[in-house]
Amino acid sequence: MDRELVSPNLFIVGAAKSGTTSIHNYLNQHPEIHMCTPKEPHFLINKEIGVNRIPSGVINSEEYYDLFYKGKSLTYRGESSVMYLMYPEIVIPKIKYHFGDDVKIIIALRNPIDRAYSGYHHVRRYNVKETNENFLSAWNVCEERYLQDNLMTPASRYKTLGMYYEQVKKYREEFDNVKIVFFEDFKHNSQNEMDSIFCFLGISSILVDQENKYMVGGWNWTNNYVKNLLVSKNKLKQFFKFVIPFKKLRKLIRNRLVDSYSFKTSEMSYIERKVLKDYYEKDILKLSKFLKKDLQHWLS
Template sequence: MTLPNLLIVGAAKSGTTSLHNYLNQHPDIFMCKPKEPHFLISKEIGINRIPNAINKKRQYIDLFKSAKNKKYVGESSVLYLAYPNISIKNIKKHLNDQVKIIIMLRNPVQRAYSGYQHVKRYNSVENLSFDQALKKSEFRYSNNSAITPASRYLELGNYYKQVKLFKQKFEFVHVIIYDDYLNHFNIEMEKVFDFLNLDKVHINTQTKHMVGGWEWNNLLFKKLLLENSILKKIFKNLIPKKRYRKYLRDFILNMTTRSIQEMDPQTENWLKNYYKDDIIKLSKLINRNLNHWIS
């Protein structure tokens, strides 16, 4: 039985998808598909909140059965970081305390806006403005058992306590700052391979992962493409071949989407003040100057 000994635990919207796929290029690493099984928190958080999560251990084990003779077997469920008490308990229960943990952190102000845009893009329920969603995110989450944890736009960026708990409970924790990952990719990948005690390999970065930067400008087509509506079923019956449906879907997306507008400066300043104390404590915890996140 093969189980993970490498976890990318978050944060959401911080480059974890690309790192997951780049690590898969290393001959000594197997990263599972789907990338985010969320098995280690799914029962406690609720399958309604994470409908694509795996909640049976046998299914979880099956994700890694193709990992033959690999030094590292991993997965990248980004909500583990947001629920440290639950995930840490279950990592120790189902895996062990020698698991290697990678944490990727993005400026929480930018992460919140990116997270909102992602949920708005792929979840038909999100219909509030960013300002409204920030104010109501925790109330909505507490009062609706089907609301995705990804909509906790503020809370997911309170990194200090999350990172502190992982560093306290595990010996092997490596933190990557998203800015460094973008601007000094080769150096950051070398640090990852050093952390894993692996030989360095060339990483092909031609394929882009989880490319965002767009939003809907036609809510009718958003509902058509996202919800399991009668129109969507008719659409599938009329065009049975998945390949042709994808061509048409991409055409519709090009016609009904637009580039994301920049965050309102007042909202950005409010978020900087909100996260300021947490960022200062995080900076000391990981010994990394993060003043550029709040300046």
Template sequence: MPPVSALIKPNFFLVGAAKSGTTSLASYLDQHPSVFMSQPKEPNFFAFPPDSTPSCNGPLDGDVLFERLLKYSTTSEQAYLALFNAAGTASIVGEASVRYLYQPEVPARLAGFCPDARIVVIIRNPAERMYSHYHMNVMAQLEPLTFEAALAAEDARIAQGWGWDWHYRRVSMYADQLERYFAAFAPEQIAVFDYGDFQADPKLLSGKVLEHLGVNDPFEFDCSSSGMVGAAPRSRWLRNLIWEDSLLKRLGRKAVPGGLRRKVSAYVERKNQSTIPPMSDALREALTAQFEEQRVKLEQMLGRPVCW
């Protein structure tokens, strides 16, 4: 591995918000010859102390949580910078770790690492973002409660040390999070976009992000595919059978070849998925109203209307 001084440093960070189209946006930007995005998409380098072992508390054993949430994270600076070795002559070198928007220490760390960095944020109706975040956890077998119960349990879970992945309401408090970024970077270094605009015209918004990054040549993005599309299990019992260890699965491992087991599990997993049930208008309105103070603060910060 080459010395750290010889490695390319990122100069662009897509910091969130979670469940607001960042996976799709990162993949679209990566199509441009002047842009290089890291693989994995979310190395989470600035979200954890240097040279530490990334970890979080939650409803499952720490080893399981690491495997499902953090296994692609790196806290070694040399390993982190090595992710950008293949950037070549790309003028925009970036990554997209959505934990960065929420973690309070990250803006200062980013500014210390790359003072001239460009920052991009996508914000989404906070109620819809929470709902999508919750269903992502359900599909990953990380959320045993109903949506309403999980929101009610948030304070108690945080008091018990549960990690970012279950801070549904707090992760949606964008104004408080952006305030830290505007304290660490000049306003012209930060661009905040709306998820609704991205949904309506991903090519147009991707082009606006390129302009913010200083890339002004015309480019035709292929936006035919999207990133992480949410889903809900038809049967939680069947989902548990696939994911959790059991006597039946241990017997199956002895009798059925590994490749066939994985194919069967993947097939059952696909068949067990259904679209996320829509959130009721009443619930959306009630939850959105809880963020009115944040919305007003955002409008003052950004100098434009924020419509939820």
């Protein structure tokens, strides 16, 4: 296989919980773009951060390049490993070495305060290692816990994931083609933001199909046993796959269980928001100055 023909040249590097799944899938609708499945192989960081931290991550280089084989004749072949933004010191040299400087980088940014809260609930939903039922309790221990537990997902680094200034600065300084997308703008008018992305990529715009909603949050588990059963790999889960071979039926049963053992998450409390505002304020102001964009609304 000629790796040059199947090398990725488009990277959505983050941030997590900032609309990247929608952007990834909308890009994949374009006839000149192939976005890989899985969306987040995290190949460029898996070995460095620990191969057990992202179970769905890709380790083998041949497997990684195979993800882009279907796009070998297209203008763009892309991936969306959202933890890349947090590890520029690992990712940037690897992109340059393996794929060159002439790649396109997309960075989606969301108010880091809201991103952290959404990120916590996402990890609570889909990762059995997050056992803190209180957001601030998880927030206070997240970095120390990550260092102590080599099975803890980097998505649980709620603090560092939102420290955008240095992360964005490094990507902007090292690559000429970096597009910043703000979550609030994307949520308000997704088609307009996609048109801007297509323009950045130098390809014709298309009307994206927005019927499917991706990674809809706003809920969490009431029962940890049911969560562990549905989220983790286990023999009972494998048994149900054997006795119920129909994927749609399994999904229906799973959705019924989720409906029965979940609750709608509450909005951030005043105290929670204040704690995070105090933590992120300086970084937000530096990012605002660097990007020459008013981000005061993130602190209001």
